[in-house]
Amino acid sequence: MNKKFLSAILFGALMVTSTGTFVSCKDYDDDIDEINSKIDKIETTLSELESKIGDKGVTSVTFDEKTGVLTVVDGTGTKTYTIKTTAPDVDELTITIEGKDLKVDGKVIGQVGDTVAVKNGELTINGTATGIKVGQYAILDNQSAGTVTITLPDADGKLQTVELMKASAALTSVQFQKENPEFVDIEGTATAFQWGTARIAFPNWGGKKGAITRNQLMVGQTNVVKVQVTPAGYDLGAQTLTLVDSRGNVAPANITAVANNRLMSRAASANGSWDLSIEMTDDVTATNIAKIFDYDPVTGTGHMAYTLCVNGIPYTTYELAVKPSDNKSSVSAAIAGLTNTDIKYVAADGRVADLSSGKFPTGSTELFIEENDLYDSYITFEGTNKSLAEQYGITVDGMTINVPASATGVTIKGIVHTMAINGYESAITDNEVTFNIIGSTVTAQSIAATTHQIAPAATAADVLKKVRIDLGDVFKNIPAATREAARETAQFYVVEEKSQTGFLIGDNTALSNSTYNKFNTVSYLKADETQWTDDTDDILDLRYIDLEVTGKVAADAQPGDYQLSFVVMDENYVTGSGNIKGNEIIKINMPVNVTVPSFADMFEKTATEWNAAKTEFNARIYVEPTNDAQLRFGEAFNKTANYADAEYSQVVYDVKYIDSKSPIATSSNVELSTENGIARISGRGGLAILDKTVVYNATGDALKENTFANMTAYYPLFYQAQISDLNSTLTSDEFDALQEAFTVASDSYTSKLVTPLAGVAISTGDIILDASGKATGIELELDESTLAVNNTNITTAPTAGLTNSNEATYKLVTGTATGNDVKAEFTIESGATVTLTATGIQVTGLTGMSTLKVTLTDATGIVYTSTVQIQPAK
Structure with missing residues (x-):
């Protein structure tokens, strides 16, 4: 036998259990060789090992001194490490527990509760040397502390020690999911679980609990107590669970933990939730069951409060009670009538x-x-x-x-x-x-995916057109005998998996004895689009399947890829029609991709107001008749030829708040909703009225904010549809959710605000001279881009103010601007005088070159100032 290092168990003073065995004489070489052939070795030191394991917790540690391979099983699986060490061979030792005795190779060296350690290569008990040599390295499994200590000399011969947390010690908390948890009856309708005694013997009882003797204690079913463990991945079901009272007494009951609500599996819970169940031990009898779980078993006063111990360590407060009925059950009838x-x-x-x-x-x-x-x-x-x-x-x-x-x-x-x-x-x-029993399945044929696009159309009915699936010649791949058997059954269905959600059509019901939901409104068509019927047409002639959409849109519908199937079953599911079967004869997988066009597919940025990169739109401010400052975001987009039915007036625009305020004002001319820091404009082609208190400065004569960043445009594809068009059973919330699901968004862009008379400039050549050469007035010439300004900014035929000539020249005339006219104000800096006359501006008293300052105010209140050099009349 190969020589091994010591693998010892340390028992701390707090250890609850008094039995257990750990033997290190197993020859691990074969196991380690097998592991090494599957897992890459990692050369490391003990300190590096400690950092790699971290807080995952280990369940076992073994070491092969010949190869220097340390095998560690932690919370993520089995790994091997080649440790750089000079560890020599040592004699093999076996440590066991027999009763209260702690033995090494059969010799008693201490008692349960003593502290075992290795010091200077010698085993010690409570600090006292035993004379038992264990060599220069060891792996010590301390059950009480929940740790594994590894001591090995490093490559230079210096002893190194690391302490790793055991997986059982990785548990940090156990919380009851209900206040005052109790083991009571399974239905939770009584305050205690029931028990009784067998009135006669049943030596031939066929249940798993075996033969029943007369007067035997028989305990009814109890509820489960739910707990939540941290970390969630901790496997509570693999641990030893006990109930212990405040005096240290262990309850006479076996506790088991099962994940996921009665699942008969030992797998760890995915979310850390476990169900605890209880079973009485043989110490519980008909004589003592009524009081054995009470605080005072003699008087039967109060129910004992227990803590849940995991591997002997208490993890909860003392609040769990076990509550059997105080009296034997009076049941006098069999449990019958079960359905x-x-x-x-x-x-x-x-x-x-x-x-x-x-x-x-x-x-x-x-x-x-x-x-x-x-x-x-x-x-x-x-x-x-x-x-x-x-x-x-x-x-x-x-x-x-x-x-x-x-x-x-x-x-x-x-x-x-x-x-x-x-x-x-x-x-x-x-x-x-x-x-x-659920029906059998067959190998499915498959056809190419059907793309069904929800796109702009002239009517809601056109938007909600039928889903048409082209089967092509798929039936040629199916044997003739199978096709004929399928046709004769006439049990054709278009189905989807019951677990599938989000598909466009909600017109389906559960198919009995099956994992499918069937669609109820299905049309089967031949290649010429006439009706296909099973009693006159061959299945080879079946070409198209149509599914109705109008009035049948599912409440959870959204664009995406879905799997539908065409199946033929072997029997009808109608009640009374015979045995429920549901075996498949034919199955064809029919993927359907429900798509929507992109915003860019429907609308393009053709306006000249876009910058070259199409990321910034110059949004000019217009004037409404009531002197409101108006924006028309809809001017940014034109519909494309491919989607001529896309209606730009239905595009919705989102503008972010400025300083926690909406920059768009509520108006009778604007459909506006505001929430979550967004002003949403809809219904009138992006028409919006600015809130001047947010966008203009305090005096209202200039813009304080001139940029709307991160704007988004949306197009609701179902804007024409009413609830009845989609599905009359929809709630208003479901209708809103569907509208949202089938709305497409543009890329994010910026809108720069442009004032109504931006670009107005006055030059020397604009001075008006009379016949004698005297300066009598001034003209303002605006370029073509400025002419796009709404004429309410510059009145076409005012009684006073600016007038529009055929040459796109605007002349100041006598009088004071009123209403929506552009207001003009003039000053002369040289002391000369400016007089408004019927023909324009009369400048007199000039002695030299002067500067004429012209101030214009548009109808929204924005002020513009220009200057021009003027010289005396000749």
Whole structure:
């Protein structure tokens, strides 16, 4: 045998259990060689190992001194490390516990509770040397402290020690999920769980609990107590669980933890939630059960409060109670009248189901009954069902039924035999239940994906056009005999998996004895788009399948990729039509991709106001008749030729708040909603009225904010549709959610605000001279981009103010601007005078070159100032 290092168990003073064995004489070489062939070795030191393991927790540590390979199993799996060490060979030792004695190679060296350690290569007990040499290295498993200590000399011969947390010690907390948790009856309707004694003996009882003797204690079913562990990945089901009272007494009960609500699995819970169940030990009898869990078992005063211990370590407060009834049950009848809904099991998706669901799985399934007075139960097949079970290989073991794959589609009846807690057995004619075993499947054919786009159209009906699936010539791949068998059954369905959500159409119902939902409004068509019928047409002639959309849109519908199937079943599901089957004869996978066009597909940025990169739009401010400052965001986009039915007036625009305020004012001319720091403009082609208190400065004569950053435009594809068009059963919230799901967004862009008369400039050449050469007025010439300004900014025929000539020249005339006219104000800096006349501006008193300052105010209040050099009239 190969020489090994010592692998010792340390028992601290707080250790609760007094039994256990750890033997290090197993030859690990073969195991390690196998592991090394599968896992890459990592050269490391002990300090590096400690950092690699971190707080994952280890379940085992082994070392091969020949190869220097340390094998560690932690929370993420098995890993091997090649440790740089000079460790020599040592003699092999075995440490065991027998009763209260701690033995090394059969020799008593101490008692449970003593502290075992290695010092200077010698085993010590409570600090006293034992004379037992263990060499220069060791792996010490300290159950009390929940640690594993590794001591090895490094490559230079210097001893190095690391301490790793054990996986069992990685548990940081256990919390009851309910205040004042209690083990009471399973239905939670009483304050205690029931118990009784057998009135007679049942030596031939067929349940898993075995023969029943007269006066035997029989405990009814209890509830489960839910706990939450941290970290969530901790495997509570793999630990030893006990209940301990404040005086250190262990409750006479076995506690087990099961993840995911009665799942019969030892796998760790995915979310850290566990169900605790209880079973009495042999120390509990009919004589003491009423008081054994009380604080004072003699007087029966108060229920004892227990803490939950994990591997002997308490993790909860003292609040868990075990509450058996104070009196023997008075049950005097068998548990009868059970139906399919009473017999439950855990389905493949982890949810509790019952036999009424009509899709009992193949494989091994454990059944259970939630009855307070139930002691035990088992299932048998009686009458003709015996031969049926034998024919299909269906067997039972207690409450576990085993269904081979060859029994798909079979319907078989069974008898559930029950034993009540006072020894009343159900009759053979009681509790007949039915197992409708799920149908078989066949290898599916597949066709190319169908793309169904929700796109702009002239009417809501056109938007909600039918989903058409082209089957092509897929039936040519199916044998003729199979095709004919399928046609003769006439049980054709278009289905989707029951677990599938989000598909466009909600017109479906659960298909009995199946994992499918079937669509109820289906049209089968031939290649010429006429109706296909099974009694006159060959299945090879079936070419198209149409699914109705109008009025049948699912509440959770959204764009995406979905899987539909065309299936032919072997029997009808109508009640009374015979055995429920559901075996597939033909199956064709039909992927359907529900898509929407992108915003850029429907609208393009063709306006000249965009910058070259198309990321910034110059939004000019217009003037409404009431002197409001108006923006027209809709001018940024034009619809594309490919989507001529896209309506730009329905585009919605989002503008972010400025200083926690909406820059868009509420107005009768604007449909505006504000929430979450967004002002949403809709319904009138992006028309918006600015809130001058937010966008203009305090005096209202200039812009304080001239940029709307991160704007987004949206197009609601269902804008024409009413609830009745989509689905009359929708709630208003569901209708809103659908509108949102089928709305497409533009890329983010910036809008720069441009004032109405931006670009106005006055030059020397604009001075008006009379016949004698005197300066009599001034003209303002605006370029073509400025002419795009709404004429309410510069009145076309004012009685006073600016007038518009055919040359796109604007002349100041006598009078004062009123209403929406642009107001003008003039000053002369040289002391000369400016007089408004019928023909323009009369400047007199000039002695030299002067500067004429012109100030214009547009109808929104924005002020513009220009200057021009003027010289005396000639």
